[in-house]
Structure formats: structure tokens, C-alpha cells
Amino acid sequence: MLTAGDNFVLDSLLQDALTSVIPAASLDVTHHTLPWPDVPFGPIGEVIEASGDEDRLIEALRGVEVCVTQMAPFTERVIAASPDLRLVCVSRGGPVNVNLEAATAHGVTVTSAPGRNAEATAEHTLAMMLSAMRRIPQTNADLNAGVWRGDYYRYENVGPELEGATVGLVGYGAIGRRVTRMLNGFGAEVLVFDPYVDQDQLGSHARAVGFDDLLARSSIITLHARVTPETTGMMGRDQIAALSPGAVIVNCARGALLDYDALCDALDSGHLFGAAFDVFPEEPIPASSRLLTTPNIVMTPHLAGASKATALNAARIVAEDVRRYLDGEPLLYAANPEASAHRRSLSGGDRG
Structure with a gap:
């Protein structure tokens, strides 16, 4: 599992939220910190409002099944280069930093965190x-x-x-x-x-x-x-x-x-x-x-949703959907629920 946090939704907040709902023995978490908001987000590849570098993200995703993030650029290139990936949980109101069409085609389910802010x-x-x-x-x-x-x-x-x-x-x-x-x-x-x-x-x-x-x-x-x-x-x-x-x-x-x-x-x-x-x-x-x-x-510079409670809410919401995924329960906020069925058709029965 990978946390791709930033300087608002911190890796430590994501880690704490995950460990609060998932037994520690079930977690093998690595971290990849993005530069936002110190470096403004923007379009990366075909996605909008993203932060970070595609090549560094691809490297961080090697062998990773689940990623929780706020801003990481999940472009078609990143998704295609991450064959083990099954779930991307975006801690934002909507997954605008994810190419949903590419995610669905590769059987990657994407969730978000509506109402967090x-x-x-x-x-x-x-x-x-x-x-x-x-x-x-x-x-x-x-x-x-x-x-x-x-x-x-x-x-x-x-x-x-x-x-x-x-x-x-x-x-x-x-x-x-x-x-x-x-x-x-x-x-x-x-x-x-x-x-x-x-x-x-x-x-x-x-x-x-x-x-x-x-x-x-x-x-x-x-x-x-x-x-x-x-x-x-x-x-x-x-x-x-x-x-x-x-x-x-x-x-x-x-x-x-x-x-x-x-x-x-x-x-x-x-x-x-x-x-x-x-x-x-x-x-x-x-x-x-x-x-x-x-x-x-x-x-003000696009910070209406900037509060400590927002960051904590964001981490909590995505952690709950990760728990549901690991326990085989329906996800709360899947943006492309059809992806799991497509994944099974591609791989003959992977968990999704």
C-alpha cells in the first residue's frame, strides 16, 4: 500500500487513519510525498489539478495494490505502468487527478471523499x-x-x-x-x-x-x-x-x-x-x-476548504474505503464501480 500525501493531507495523517481501522498486521505501507501546496497544482498529462512527477509515482507504485492520495497524477501512462494496482482512493471531493477511463480499462477502482471540506x-x-x-x-x-x-x-x-x-x-x-x-x-x-x-x-x-x-x-x-x-x-x-x-x-x-x-x-x-x-x-x-x-x-488563493478538520476528514474517509476493499465490502464512494468487474474479466478473478 502507498500513501502519496502532500503538505496538507500528510502521509502521517493517512497512515494514522489507516491504522485506526485496519489491523497493523494487514498493513505494509510506503510513503511518497508530493510538493503541493508549496508548488501549485496544475495539469499533468491529461489530468487536471495534480501534483508531482509521473516517473517518480510510477517508481513508487511498483508492486503496490492500493494507493491513497490527494493530488498524485494518475494519468493513463501511470496506470498502464502499474499492473499490480487495484484501488486508488483520492481524498478530494472528486477524483479530478485521475484518468477514470484509463483506470476503468485497466480494472483500477477509484474512490473519492465527497463532503470532506x-x-x-x-x-x-x-x-x-x-x-x-x-x-x-x-x-x-x-x-x-x-x-x-x-x-x-x-x-x-x-x-x-x-x-x-x-x-x-x-x-x-x-x-x-x-x-x-x-x-x-x-x-x-x-x-x-x-x-x-x-x-x-x-x-x-x-x-x-x-x-x-x-x-x-x-x-x-x-x-x-x-x-x-x-x-x-x-x-x-x-x-x-x-x-x-x-x-x-x-x-x-x-x-x-x-x-x-x-x-x-x-x-x-x-x-x-x-x-x-x-x-x-x-x-x-x-x-x-x-x-x-x-x-x-x-x-483568497483557493483555500476555502483548508482546515485541519478537512485534512483529518479526508484521511478518515479514504481509510474507510480501503478497509472496505480489504474486507470485501461495497465501497462508499466508488467513481467507477464497473472497474472491478472489468478487472475480473481481464485477470480471471482477482480481488477488486
Whole structure:
């Protein structure tokens, strides 16, 4: 077994999680540490958001049946060069660093850890929302520079409160549900647009509405949708223009959901009060990006899910699926459950 940890989901956390659910006598674990986040992730071969080197990973996988990782690049080349591999457990919400088609073709089952960072991301979303509404980063920077700006108190420069505000959520998954709970505590009215959620599921916590209605009624918009062909660019120029003057947009989901150029135009014109982003169309942000010069934007470098609890949750979730695999039980979060059957057809009955 191989742990391919990094500097967030540590090899030691993965090892401890494994030994907490699997007898030590059943474990023969080696470690292979990846450079993320000290070195940004990016595309490697045909996979995205991966970290490390294919050749070093291939060497580390020699004779390995099970690998638990967060960022290792499981490209077609790596998978094809690892004939003993049966299971890859990715400690992320989705296995974007794995070529699933190649894994399935080679009979390698892939799992992930959905919901691992839901609480951390929800908390960060609220922090970003409040920061944009109350100009916290800007005023802090001024004070650090020795500048006391009384004009922040002018009526046209102050922001809204959450108490009594109408907040629109685009998407109502694990993170959206937690954000709704927090907003309820602030006394906000919550509207939700999610084609897969109806009013019965929302209960008294929020109201289900259409997308156009949500845009027209919300003074704050926060994005929590997955990126699909239907959601890519869903917050474009027309949708931003449909927001009421002085609105705030928060995106801690994925950069592809939002037209950032149109948003910068809306901030420059004064149509929007502010915006807060943890995700971007290109990461790291290029030095030429308008996001670095447009006023009233709060930004963090894709770390909404970064908490100690997230790392511990990630290790715990993948360790449980490794235990299930070793005990012959159904896996919790298999992304390609058909791989095990394909493996048996290839090898005539290997465990899978």
C-alpha cells in the first residue's frame, strides 16, 4: 500500500487513519510525498489539478495494490505502468487527478471523499461574504499603512447587513446546506436555485425559486454549483446586469461558473458593491489579470476548504474505503464501480 500525501493531507495523517481501522498486521505501507501546496497544482498529462512527477509515482507504485492520495497524477501512462494496482482512493471531493477511463480499462477502482471540506468551505464563504460587505480587508490594509479613512463611514460607502438581507444560493449541496444554516442564524432570507432540490427538501430554511427570480430578488449571491456544460458561465454579463444595484457576489465554488471580466466591468461601473472570490478562471492568477486592479474585490488563493478538520476528514474517509476493499465490502464512494468487474474479466478473478 502507498500513501502519496502532500503538505496538507500528510502521509502521517493517512497512515494514522489507516491504522485506526485496519489491523497493523494487514498493513505494509510506503510513503511518497508530493510538493503541493508549496508548488501549485496544475495539469499533468491529461489530468487536471495534480501534483508531482509521473516517473517518480510510477517508481513508487511498483508492486503496490492500493494507493491513497490527494493530488498524485494518475494519468493513463501511470496506470498502464502499474499492473499490480487495484484501488486508488483520492481524498478530494472528486477524483479530478485521475484518468477514470484509463483506470476503468485497466480494472483500477477509484474512490473519492465527497463532503470532506463542506464545513470549512461554508465557514469561509460566510467570512468572504462579510469581508466584502464590510470592506474588512481594505480598511485593515489602510490602517496597516498608517491611514485612517473616515470616508468609509459615508452612506454611499457602507455596505449591507445580513440581518434582513435576501441571499441567493446557486446550488444546494453539502456546502449550500451549511451556508443556509449559518445565514438563518444571521436572520437573512435565503433563496435557492437548484434544479435538483424542491421546496419540501428546503423546509422552512429557504425558499426554492427560479434562476431569474433569484437574481432579481437577491442583494447577495453566493455560488455553490458544480461545473457542468449547463453551469459553465452561468453568471455572465446579462445575469450580473440583472442584479440590483449594490449587490455582492461570492464565489468559493469554481471559477468556470462566473464571467470575471463582466464582473470587473460591473464593479468598475459601480453597479456592484463588492465581490469575494476563492476560485479563479486561471490559477495562480496571472499578473495581468484585471482582478488585481479592480476595486472592492476580496480574494483568497483557493483555500476555502483548508482546515485541519478537512485534512483529518479526508484521511478518515479514504481509510474507510480501503478497509472496505480489504474486507470485501461495497465501497462508499466508488467513481467507477464497473472497474472491478472489468478487472475480473481481464485477470480471471482477482480481488477488486
